[in-house]
Every structure is written in C-alpha cells, then in structure tokens.
Amino acid sequence: MLSKFKFFVSCLPNLETVLLTEIKRLGIDAKISDCGGIELTGTILELYLLNIWLRTANRILVRLLSFYTTKLKTINDKVIAYPWDIYLHKTDKIIIKTTCKKSKIYHSDALAHVVVSAIEKRLRRKLLLIKPHERDNSTQTLYIRVFKNRCTISIDSSGKHLHERGYHTQKVKAPLRETIAAAMIYLSNWNPKEILWDPFCGSGTILIEAALIALNIAPGINRKFAFMDWKNFDINLFNSIKKIGKPLNPNPKIFGTDLSLKAIQCAIKNAQQATVKQFITLSQKDFFKTPPIASKGFIITNPPYGKRLKKENAINFYKKIKTKIDSELLDWNISLICPKKFKNIFIPKFDARITIDNGGISVIFLNKKA
Ligand SMILES: C[S@@+](CC[C@H](N)C(=O)[O-])C[C@H]1O[C@@H](n2cnc3c(N)ncnc32)[C@H](O)[C@@H]1O
Structure with a gap:
C-alpha cells in the first residue's frame, strides 16, 4: 500500500478548470483550491503521473508540514524534526520562496533564515541559498507560506517549469507557452x-x-523532474508510466x-x-x-x-x-x-x-x- 501525500498543482490563473478536467481524465480526484491551482491527495505514483502527463500545469508541490503558529521558534522546532535528507541528499543548493500574509510572523527574510538554519542543523551540513536563475540540475525548491498564522512548508517536485518540455530548442520572437x-x-x-x-x-x-x-x-516524457533526486525515487514505477x-x-x-x-x-x-x-x-x-x-x-x-x-x-x-x-x-x-x-x-x-x-x-x- 503506497503512502498518501497532499499535492498542490499550480497553473496560470484562470486555467484551473481546464487543469482540473485534465487531472480527472487521469483518473485522479481533485478540487480547485482557494490559492488558485488544484489540491489533491495522492500516492507517489500519482505524483509521477501528474508531472509526466499534465499539459496545462505549471508545477506540482508536495505539502510536507502544516501547523498553526505565531512564533518562529515553533517553525524552527518543527523543521528540525523533519527528515530532510529524503529530499536534499543530492544537493546543497536550495531556493526558498516565502510569503507571509495576515499573520503574526510577517518578516519573509527572517522566516527563510530560520528554516534554512533548522534544516542545516538537521542535516549537519551547510546549505547554499540561491536565487531561481542560479539553479542547477539538482537544486531543490521549498515554498513556505504563512497565512492567517498557519505555516505550510512544501517542496517542488517538478524542478524546471512544466511548460519546459524540452522540444522548444528554436524560438521565434513571441513563442506561445x-x-x-x-x-x-x-x-x-x-x-x-x-x-x-x-x-x-x-x-x-x-x-x-x-x-x-x-x-x-x-x-514530460523526455525531461528531468526534481523528484528524481529524492531518496524515495522509484525508477521502475516511473518507467512503467512513461509508456505512450x-x-x-x-x-x-x-x-x-x-x-x-x-x-x-x-x-x-x-x-x-x-x-x-x-x-x-x-x-x-x-x-x-x-x-x-x-x-x-x-x-x-x-x-x-x-x-x-x-x-x-x-x-x-x-x-x-x-x-x-x-x-x-x-x-x-x-x-x-x-x-x-x-x-x-x-x-x-x-x-x-x-x-x-x-x-x-x-x-x-x-x-x-x-
Ligand atoms: C505570435 S506569433 C505566433 C507564435 C507561435 N504561436 C509560437 O508558439 O511560436 C505570430 C506569427 O504570425 C506570423 N505572421 C504575421 N503576419 C502574418 C501573415 N500575414 N500571414 C501568416 N503569418 C503571419 C509571424 O511571422 C509570427 O510568426
């Protein structure tokens, strides 16, 4: 029996209904989320399916932690307790994207700093916090959102944006996404x-x-995904759903x-x-x-x-x-x-x-x- 995770599938604003139809066509139940995008609960197999098969999605996040807090200390404690090695064992470069809204914690930079040092303590090694344009093939991206005092920490499973299929090697002036x-x-x-x-x-x-x-x-048949660098990556499962x-x-x-x-x-x-x-x-x-x-x-x-x-x-x-x-x-x-x-x-x-x-x-x- 495969464990279940919570996923958030993002898309361009107003494409949610088209994306939802695509997800349902894959036999996966889901609903449009308040944050713009689609939320669903699924297995790692479904995570691979969504990444490889969705044509209108931007990226797919996996929710790792979600808890109420008004204190950075709680965030530090929860992050230290999480087994980060599953996701970060192949990289020391991470991108952190933070948003704080309608919450006692309001300082995004302080929030990012607390999360990075807590992960470093857990991993017992230093991490390099980089900007999105500095990413390399094994960079992992964390999304930290604090909204109405609920902190949600997610990891991006897609890596490069999903519109980057790999075939657009030649470009005209205004190519369509x-x-x-x-x-x-x-x-x-x-x-x-x-x-x-x-x-x-x-x-x-x-x-x-x-x-x-x-x-x-x-x-997504010919591209790399961020989840391929996770410890739980199952190459046989992945190859089984790549078939045409x-x-x-x-x-x-x-x-x-x-x-x-x-x-x-x-x-x-x-x-x-x-x-x-x-x-x-x-x-x-x-x-x-x-x-x-x-x-x-x-x-x-x-x-x-x-x-x-x-x-x-x-x-x-x-x-x-x-x-x-x-x-x-x-x-x-x-x-x-x-x-x-x-x-x-x-x-x-x-x-x-x-x-x-x-x-x-x-x-x-x-x-x-x-
Ligand atoms: C916005 S671009 C299309 C981009 C395309 N969807 C892509 O993904 O690359 C518009 C195209 O219309 C072409 N175009 C402009 N006037 C045209 C005409 N009278 N007949 C045919 N094509 C024309 C341009 O050469 C340009 O390639």
Whole structure:
C-alpha cells in the first residue's frame, strides 16, 4: 500500500478548470483550491503521473508540514524534526520562496533564515541559498507560506517549469507557452480525427502540442523532474508510466503556415525535436493572400500582437482576420487568442472563454463553431 501525500498543482490563473478536467481524465480526484491551482491527495505514483502527463500545469508541490503558529521558534522546532535528507541528499543548493500574509510572523527574510538554519542543523551540513536563475540540475525548491498564522512548508517536485518540455530548442520572437497552447486546444474541443491548422504558427507550439495530444504522448516524457533526486525515487514505477498511451488518432492531420520562412524552419526543427514532424505539414504562406488549406476543420491560432504591431495596425490586422473568417472560413471551427481590448471585433459571433495574462498582456480565448 503506497503512502498518501497532499499535492498542490499550480497553473496560470484562470486555467484551473481546464487543469482540473485534465487531472480527472487521469483518473485522479481533485478540487480547485482557494490559492488558485488544484489540491489533491495522492500516492507517489500519482505524483509521477501528474508531472509526466499534465499539459496545462505549471508545477506540482508536495505539502510536507502544516501547523498553526505565531512564533518562529515553533517553525524552527518543527523543521528540525523533519527528515530532510529524503529530499536534499543530492544537493546543497536550495531556493526558498516565502510569503507571509495576515499573520503574526510577517518578516519573509527572517522566516527563510530560520528554516534554512533548522534544516542545516538537521542535516549537519551547510546549505547554499540561491536565487531561481542560479539553479542547477539538482537544486531543490521549498515554498513556505504563512497565512492567517498557519505555516505550510512544501517542496517542488517538478524542478524546471512544466511548460519546459524540452522540444522548444528554436524560438521565434513571441513563442506561445506550451501550457497555453495545450489549454487552447482543450478549450477548442478539437477532435484529433479532424484537420487542425494554425495559420500563424510561428515556432509551431500549437501544432506540436496538438500532435502530442493526438498521439497520446506524455508532454514530460523526455525531461528531468526534481523528484528524481529524492531518496524515495522509484525508477521502475516511473518507467512503467512513461509508456505512450493508445493514440486518439495514429495519423493526425496537422498543418502550420506562417509568413516568415525563419518561423517555418524553426517549427520544423522543434517538431523534429518533439518526434512528431511526420504528422505536421509546414509551409510559408501569407494568411491573407492564400486560400484555406482545406474546406473545413479546426483553426487554432495565436496571431501576432503586442509591441510588434502598432495599435492602429493591430486593429486593422484583426479586422482583416475577421473579414477572412467571415468570407472564406465559414465551415471552420475557429479558436484564437487576442489582446482583450480587441475582443469586440469578434464578439458576438465568437464566444469569449477565459482571460489570461500572457507575458504581461491580458489576452482572451475566443471560440467560434462552424
Ligand atoms: C505570435 S506569433 C505566433 C507564435 C507561435 N504561436 C509560437 O508558439 O511560436 C505570430 C506569427 O504570425 C506570423 N505572421 C504575421 N503576419 C502574418 C501573415 N500575414 N500571414 C501568416 N503569418 C503571419 C509571424 O511571422 C509570427 O510568426
């Protein structure tokens, strides 16, 4: 019988519902937490499953300690009593992230100092407290939260952010985060038996995520996780769940076009790196000057926005997209993200789904059925 742990799965604000559906699809029960993200109780096997298989999660924390206190001395005593060697036996470098809110303990730096020296006493060796950008392959990260006098200490099981799947070796100027691309695909209700086309494909993130979904390949299949350096890491259990599942479509039809030849070359390399190149057809095309690649299917896309299009140009650009949709793409299901301020160009014909922050720009997911 495997022991149970409490997990917190974080995601971009407003993706919680998509993430919850993904978790439930893995056969794991969970609920949306007050802190934004998903809370659940599960085994170490489920921790591996969540890390390897979730496409829209940022990272997964394991709750280690949780207790009420108003004194740093209590935190010191509880931390010294914890068997830290399980998690830190391969590293002397740790990152500590602290938040104190609505509590008698309010000084984050003092809190971090108490926790680090208590762990050092327990381990009988020195630790190096480093900044996130200084992390190496074996760094472990602790999250300490004091809220309404409850102190919760968690360890990050993921390591690098989960959107870092390892295939994005070539980048264009504004690549979409893999987690956002996956969320767009889920929210579009794309059936992997139907054609998918991204006419502003850039480095190919939406196309690659779609291929991974259709082929049922785990997004984390080729990457390292922080839990692999823990003493309780069970490599046989881990390998048993890395296997590829039954494809939803073994031969998906996925197309990417872009005005920029450099972007197409970049998408080809990334698709090769993700081992899905054979399922994706890529070509250089101007969306406005070429006919649709088929008579119907799903367009899922992230047109340019932000600093690269001046405001006036951007409005006209999005109006041109809308005109093309209304005149030539009536039989296509369309999903796109655009800056929230342009949503009225598409509404009411499009449904507004959710709003997220994408690199400091508030963007909205819009969907239209054929
Ligand atoms: C925001 S980027 C897409 C990023 C992409 N989702 C990724 O993950 O890399 C927008 C893309 O639209 C392309 N683009 C701009 N004008 C275009 C046009 N008229 N036709 C086709 N592509 C165009 C740009 O070259 C750029 O690669």
